[in-house]
Amino acid sequence: MEHLAMHISNGIINGPVAAIFAVIALAAMALCVQRGRQHLDDRLAPMAGLVAAFIFAVQMINFPIFTAGVSGHLLGGALAALLVGPWVGALCVAVVLTVQALVFGDGGVAMLGLNITNLAIIGTAAAYLLIVALLRVLPRTPAGLAVTAFVSALVSVVAAALGFVLQYKLGGAVDLGANITGLAGTIAGTHLLIGVGEGLITAMTVLTVAKTRPDLVYALRARRPVASSPVPAVGGAR
């Protein structure tokens, strides 16, 4: 059930429900383009491209959870929200999904609306709301930022996975009857584990960036930089 909640392929959800979610995704993307345009400056443009490339690359690493063919890969919604903000972040994830659907056939083209709703919209929105709330509550230390990144990534993965369950309930190919709760449980469980991996990688990445280039972290822009001991520039002088 590897890609299940990640990239829904053609035929899993029926046409009308896919069409409804395509309209929802299109409207949300239009809003993101409008808002994102105001944010995209010289610093954010390459960052948005790199975040998208990073998510693209990281999604190719599948990590097995159990030996029984259950595996999953990372989403990147929380990372995008932290580094480039919710609007451009959602666009980054949507671009990754579109290219994967067009080129690799990973996720059906007709199901793109569903996939964008789950991963780009639900995933990024859940992550960003948590980021804003947690950064306000937690101490302004590297540890606080790490916890924020970890928790928001974990929750965003599970939220995106539950988005799939909702869509399946609305228009799944097969009426599973009472088994839908079983499906929900399986999916939430596996994605909790994926979320832990996602949280660790997100926290690790954001922490390194925040320590050396705090100006690059969108979520920290409004506040003073994270207090940290001086760290030698990563990669050394070049």
Place this chain on the structure above:
Amino acid sequence: MGAGHTELLYHRSDSPVHRLPPEVKIAAMVAFTLAVVATPREALWAFGGYAVLVVAVAAVARVRPGWLLRRSLIELPFVLFAFALPFLGAGERTEFLGLSVSVDGLYGAWNILAKGTLGVLASLLLAATTTTRDLIIGLDRLRCPQLLTQIAAFMLRYLEVLVGEARRMRVARLSRGDDPRFMWQLRGFATGVGALFLRAYERGERVYLAMLSRGYTGRMPQVWQGAQAATVGQWLAASTVPAVAAGVAATALVLS
């Protein structure tokens, strides 16, 4: 993931499909997929018709069937899900190979298998005949917002930067006596991922500034776009496949 990774799926050739402008191919592929998805799952013959269309396009594009089949294995997880459905589905049940299975589930499994496979094959044919650069030009000509094509173009460019930077860091670790074998690589990966991101960003930032200083305004220059936009004839030629598919889908809908 090696160098030139972004062209991993492109097959250099000079077939009529390769020569079609990208925007035409994208539109045809999306229209074909929509026709397939709109087909009622009981119309088994219709899916045979779609398969014939896919085979015909692959033959014209000179894409090897073995390559297509190997690449379509990406769909495998969904196949597993499809095989579980007949046993999980509710409602009327029937005997199949001595097992009690749900009729609805059987049709659902077929639905996922047929529509999913056809969708994957259509995507692969597009990828095999179009470079990623052309793909972005095509999306741009189809009036995709510039913000999105810009992110997509940077993504594909920085993918190379990221892979190259990862290779350099691996070489650096090896030359310092690290022995990254399968499992032990995880720890190195986890601690190095932030550094990899920063290094790739700083390199990417320089690429971006160099582009800006050479007159980049968010859109690639005309010269870069190569072939002209599609002619009416090309649109007509490419529309044959989705038109036939739409005909099949309409017939199947009327008959059902």
